[in-house]
Amino acid sequence: MPSLSKFLADNPDLSGKEADWLQHLVGDWNLLSDLLRTDLVLWIRGEEGALAVAHCRPATGSTVYYEDPVGTVRSAVTGDPEDPDAAADPEGAEIARLLAGGEPTEEPTPIEREGRSATGVMVPVRKNGRTLAVLAAESPDSDATPSDNETHQRRLGVRVLEMLQHGAFPIEGAPIPPRRGAPRVGDGVVELDEAGVVQWTSPNARSAFHRFGIAGELTGTTLAELSTEVLQSRSPVDESLPLVLMGRAAWRSDMQARGGTLSLRAVPLTQNGTRTGALILVRDVTELRRRERELITKDATIREVHHRVKNNLQTVAALLRMQSRRMKTDEAREALAEAMRRVSTIALVHESLLQGSEEAVHFDEVIDRCLRLAVDAASATVHRAGSPRLTDAQVEVRTEKIGRVGTIRAEEATPLALVVTELATNAVEHGLSETGGTLTIRSERTGSHLVISIEDDGNGMGAAKPTGLGTNIALTLVQGQLGGTLTWENRPEGGTAAVVDVYLDPLTL
Structure with missing residues (x-):
C-alpha cells in the first residue's frame, strides 16, 4: 500500500504547499479523533473517484474499522459507472459533491461499517478558500448516555472541526509536538475562554494538577495565577510557559516544580480569525x-x-x-x-x-587507524605512503580499504580491532618489508555475516604456515571470542590473504 506522501505526490490536483498542509493535518489529527471519539478518513480526488489516503482510530473510543480503509475508492455509483443498472452510492456522491466545493450538511447521517450501524459526518478540508480533501468522521452507534466528560470533549471537537472547514486547523506555523511525552486527549483536557479563565477540566486533568501541587477548584481561575505560587523555586521556567497557560500560542511546554513535571500543549480555538478560547492538553510526565x-x-x-x-x-x-x-x-x-x-x-x-x-562502534573508522598503526609500528625498513622517508633504504607501503563494515557492538569491536591490527602488521612485516607494495583490507557484510580479508601483494607465504605470537593471538580471538574462522591463502596475482569470517550479534537499540 503506498504511503500518504506517495498518494499526495502522485495527485496532480494538489500543489506542494497543499500536500504539505494535508501532511500537517494527518500529523495532528489524533486530537480531533480523540475529542470526537470517531474514526477519521481523509478522501482526495482520484482518477476513478474519491480515494481514501489516510485513516486515524480514536484512542478514547471504539473503532468502526477493523480493516484499514486506505486505498478504497468511492464514486457516485457502485460497479461500472457506464452501466445503466449500476446502483447509486450516496456516500460516494456526497464526497464528490464536497470535493467539488459544496457546503456540508450539519446533521450526521446513519451509515453501516463492516456489518455494524454507525454515524458519519463529512466536512471539507479547505485552505485559502479551496477544498483540498474531505474528512469523514465516523463513530459506532451506542445506546449508552454520554457522560459529562464525553459531552464536553465532543463539544470541543466540534469547534476544532469547524476550524478545519475554514482552514484554521491545523494551526499554521505551530510546531509539531515531539512524540515523546506529548499529551493527548486521554491524558487530560482543560477548556479556557478568550481571557484564559478555566471553563472546564476533565477528571484526568484535575488529578494531574492536584498531584503537581495545585489544589482546589480550577474552574473560574486562571492557570497562570495558580501556577505562579507553585513555581516559586530556583528551577528555570520556559519563557513560552505563560503563553501556553493562557492559551494564546499553539505551543508545547513543560512545567516543573516540587519534583513533578507536567507537559502542557495549548491549542487556541478561533472563529472567523478571532481567538475565542483554547484547550490545554496536560500530561503528568514526572x-x-x-x-x-x-x-x-x-x-x-x-x-x-x-x-x-x-x-x-x-x-x-x-x-x-x-x-x-x-x-x-x-x-x-x-x-x-x-x-x-x-x-x-x-x-x-x-x-x-x-x-x-550508543554502546556501538563505527568500525570503518577504527580500520583506518588500525592500518596506519600497523604500518607505522612495523619494521624500520618500511614507511607509510605520504609519510616522510627516514632512510633511503626504506620501502613504501600503501594502504587501501575496500567495502564497509558499518556499526558493531562494543564487545566485538575490541577483539576484531586487535585481529585486524595483528594481521595487518604481519602482512607488512612478512610480506612487504623487503619489497614494499599495497596493504588492502577488504570488507563484505551481509546482515550479521562479516568477512574481512587482509591482503598484501608481496612475495606470498608459499607452503609455509603462519606462526608466531601475533598469529596465535588472532586465532584465539577469532575462534574464542568472535566464534568465527581465520584462514590464510595465497593470492593468484601474488601475495597473501588472511580471511576472517564471523557472524556478529545484532545491535540492540
Missing part, C-alpha cells in the same frame, strides 16, 4: 522525565569511563615505549613494541565509543 535524566546521567558516566580507560591505556602504551628504549637487545625492544601496539589498538576502540551515543 516519571518519564526522571527516567530521561537517569539515562542522560548513565550516558555521561559511560562516556567518562571510556575516556578514563582510553587515557589509562595510552599511559600504559607510553610506559611501554619508554621501557623499550632502555632495552639493550632487539628482541626485547620488539616485544615491548608489539605490546604497545596492542594496547594502543584497544585504546582506539574506547576512543571511538566516546564519539557516539
Whole structure:
C-alpha cells in the first residue's frame, strides 16, 4: 500500500504547499479523533473517484474499522459507472459533491461499517478558500448516555472541526509536538475562554494538577495565577510557559516544580480569525522525565569511563615505549613494541565509543587507524605512503580499504580491532618489508555475516604456515571470542590473504 506522501505526490490536483498542509493535518489529527471519539478518513480526488489516503482510530473510543480503509475508492455509483443498472452510492456522491466545493450538511447521517450501524459526518478540508480533501468522521452507534466528560470533549471537537472547514486547523506555523511525552486527549483536557479563565477540566486533568501541587477548584481561575505560587523555586521556567497557560500560542511546554513535571500543549480555538478560547492538553510526565535524566546521567558516566580507560591505556602504551628504549637487545625492544601496539589498538576502540551515543562502534573508522598503526609500528625498513622517508633504504607501503563494515557492538569491536591490527602488521612485516607494495583490507557484510580479508601483494607465504605470537593471538580471538574462522591463502596475482569470517550479534537499540 503506498504511503500518504506517495498518494499526495502522485495527485496532480494538489500543489506542494497543499500536500504539505494535508501532511500537517494527518500529523495532528489524533486530537480531533480523540475529542470526537470517531474514526477519521481523509478522501482526495482520484482518477476513478474519491480515494481514501489516510485513516486515524480514536484512542478514547471504539473503532468502526477493523480493516484499514486506505486505498478504497468511492464514486457516485457502485460497479461500472457506464452501466445503466449500476446502483447509486450516496456516500460516494456526497464526497464528490464536497470535493467539488459544496457546503456540508450539519446533521450526521446513519451509515453501516463492516456489518455494524454507525454515524458519519463529512466536512471539507479547505485552505485559502479551496477544498483540498474531505474528512469523514465516523463513530459506532451506542445506546449508552454520554457522560459529562464525553459531552464536553465532543463539544470541543466540534469547534476544532469547524476550524478545519475554514482552514484554521491545523494551526499554521505551530510546531509539531515531539512524540515523546506529548499529551493527548486521554491524558487530560482543560477548556479556557478568550481571557484564559478555566471553563472546564476533565477528571484526568484535575488529578494531574492536584498531584503537581495545585489544589482546589480550577474552574473560574486562571492557570497562570495558580501556577505562579507553585513555581516559586530556583528551577528555570520556559519563557513560552505563560503563553501556553493562557492559551494564546499553539505551543508545547513543560512545567516543573516540587519534583513533578507536567507537559502542557495549548491549542487556541478561533472563529472567523478571532481567538475565542483554547484547550490545554496536560500530561503528568514526572516519571518519564526522571527516567530521561537517569539515562542522560548513565550516558555521561559511560562516556567518562571510556575516556578514563582510553587515557589509562595510552599511559600504559607510553610506559611501554619508554621501557623499550632502555632495552639493550632487539628482541626485547620488539616485544615491548608489539605490546604497545596492542594496547594502543584497544585504546582506539574506547576512543571511538566516546564519539557516539550508543554502546556501538563505527568500525570503518577504527580500520583506518588500525592500518596506519600497523604500518607505522612495523619494521624500520618500511614507511607509510605520504609519510616522510627516514632512510633511503626504506620501502613504501600503501594502504587501501575496500567495502564497509558499518556499526558493531562494543564487545566485538575490541577483539576484531586487535585481529585486524595483528594481521595487518604481519602482512607488512612478512610480506612487504623487503619489497614494499599495497596493504588492502577488504570488507563484505551481509546482515550479521562479516568477512574481512587482509591482503598484501608481496612475495606470498608459499607452503609455509603462519606462526608466531601475533598469529596465535588472532586465532584465539577469532575462534574464542568472535566464534568465527581465520584462514590464510595465497593470492593468484601474488601475495597473501588472511580471511576472517564471523557472524556478529545484532545491535540492540
